[in-house]
Amino acid sequence: MDKILVTGGLGFIGSHTVVELQNEGYEVVIIDDLSNSTEKVLDGITSITGKKPLFEKLDLKERDKVERFFEKHSDIKGVIHFAASKAVGESVQEPLLYYENNISTLVYILKELKKLASVGFIFSSSCTVYGQADELPITENAPVKQAESPYGNTKQIGEEIISDTCKVTPNLKAIALRYFNPVGSHESAKIGELPIGVPQNLVPFITQTAIGIREQLSVFGDDYPTPDGTCIRDYIHVVDLAKAHVVALNRLLKNKNKTNYETFNLGTGTGSSVLEVVKAFEKVSGQKLNYKIVGRREGDIISAYADTTKANNELGWKTQLTLDDAMRSAWKWEQKVREL
Ligand code: WQD
Numbered sequence: 001m002d003k004i005l006v007t008g009g010l011g012f013i014g015s016h017t018v019v020e021l022q023n024e025g026y027e028v029v030i031i032d033d034l035s036n037s038t039e040k041v042l043d044g045i046t047s048i049t050g051k052k053p054l055f056e057k058l059d060l061k062e063r064d065k066v067e068r069f070f071e072k073h074s075d076i077k078g079v080i081h082f083a084a085s086k087a088v089g090e091s092v093q094e095p096l097l098y099y100e101n102n103i104s105t106l107v108y109i110l111k112e113l114k115k116l117a118s119v120g121f122i123f124s125s126s127c128t129v130y131g132q133a134d135e136l137p138i139t140e141n142a143p144v145k146q147a148e149s150p151y152g153n154t155k156q157i158g159e160e161i162i163s164d165t166c167k168v169t170p171n172l173k174a175i176a177l178r179y180f181n182p183v184g185s186h187e188s189a190k191i192g193e194l195p196i197g198v199p200q201n202l203v204p205f206i207t208q209t210a211i212g213i214r215e216q217l218s219v220f221g222d223d224y225p226t227p228d229g230t231c232i233r234d235y236i237h238v239v240d241l242a243k244a245h246v247v248a249l250n251r252l253l254k255n256k257n258k259t260n261y262e263t264f265n266l267g268t269g270t271g272s273s274v275l276e277v278v279k280a281f282e283k284v285s286g287q288k289l290n291y292k293i294v295g296r297r298e299g300d301i302i303s304a305y306a307d308t309t310k311a312n313n314e315l316g317w318k319t320q321l322t323l324d325d326a327m328r329s330a331w332k333w334e335q336k337v338r339e340l
Helices: 014-023 039-047 063-072 087-095 094-111 150-167 202-210 238-253 274-286 310-316 323-337
Strands: 003-007 028-030 056-057 077-079 117-127 172-179 182-184 217-220 235-237 261-266 289-295
Touching: 003 014, 014 028, 014 039, 014 077, 014 238, 028 261, 063 094, 077 094, 077 238, 087 150, 094 117, 094 150, 117 150, 117 238, 150 172, 150 261, 172 238, 182 238, 182 323, 202 217, 202 274, 202 323, 217 274, 235 238, 235 323, 238 261, 238 310, 261 310, 274 323
Parallel strands: 003 028, 003 077, 028 056, 077 117, 117 172, 172 261, 182 235, 217 289
Antiparallel strands: none
16 A cells, blocks of 8 residues: 655654554555654554554755655655644743744755655644634634644644745645544553643543642633633644545545645534533543633634535545543553553
8 A cells, every 4th residue: 555654643633643554554654753752652643553653854945855755655646634732831831843844844844845756735724723713613714813822823834835836846645634622542541641730621621630730620701702712723633634634635635626736623512611522521531530610821812613514525534523522542541641
């Protein structure tokens, strides 16, 4: 089967996608700079699928190494590009680090892809491009708004770079996948969200509080105009999200794409509030969670959840796993990850 490059393939979403690509029969080569992961993730992937992906530790900012990589792997038929810095708060403090790491590297990869006979490119984008959408649920036609952070801006700029390049590169076709909130872990608990530093995201903070690493979860505000006053998000199980990447890649490699640059929202289509997520965790774990309501977090939007019509109809993909499944797998991973 075709050889697929997965950049950032040892990361949270990347590693789950590598598993699904191998399940589909693809040969996978991973590039990762290990800035936000470890090679132990490679063992986790291998123990799930029984196949060890090729792996090259490589910083995509080193353009000459990127060039040499593609000379060595000129038989690559598809690329799924996850490698990027993704901490919203950090991006506000270190904008140039984000523009260099997320944009320059994308340009270097696209320059190499232009040299290949034909290649499908999947870009890891984010619902963050919509900001606080005027209409809910959010469709792909919702206006892209002024980015709330340099991180979000790198996703918007990345989409534009890819769209512009596809317009003048007949051998390149691309899909940008706009994720809502990825949560959960593979049922085997052999891969998951690696805990490096204090979690910024809700679900890892919940599981670290439950296991005793964190004292208490702070719920950032319950005075929003929502049913229970807390913010609403579309929490999508990472395994469903990973499977969507394989479906999108197949669409390109089988020439089923309608235009040579497409975007798809990837979510469940259902919004859940912070307190609903907490309650789902308490239900599946059988544990009471220690939390308190505090002030709002700067930059948070009130509500975001996907209109999944386009992905359902065009990709023939829809989520199969529930919020409870995500909480159960996140908790199982939290209890296991300390042993790895
Ligand atoms: C979810 C909700 C918080 C932590 C971010 C990025 C987005 C994507 C996913 C990369 C919010 C509340 C959180 C906590 C809380 N990342 N919360 N206490 O902000 O929707 O999206 O991560 O692509 O681009 O913006 O996710 O998990 O940080 O927050 O109350 O300790 O949980 O206020 O309402 P977010 P999140």
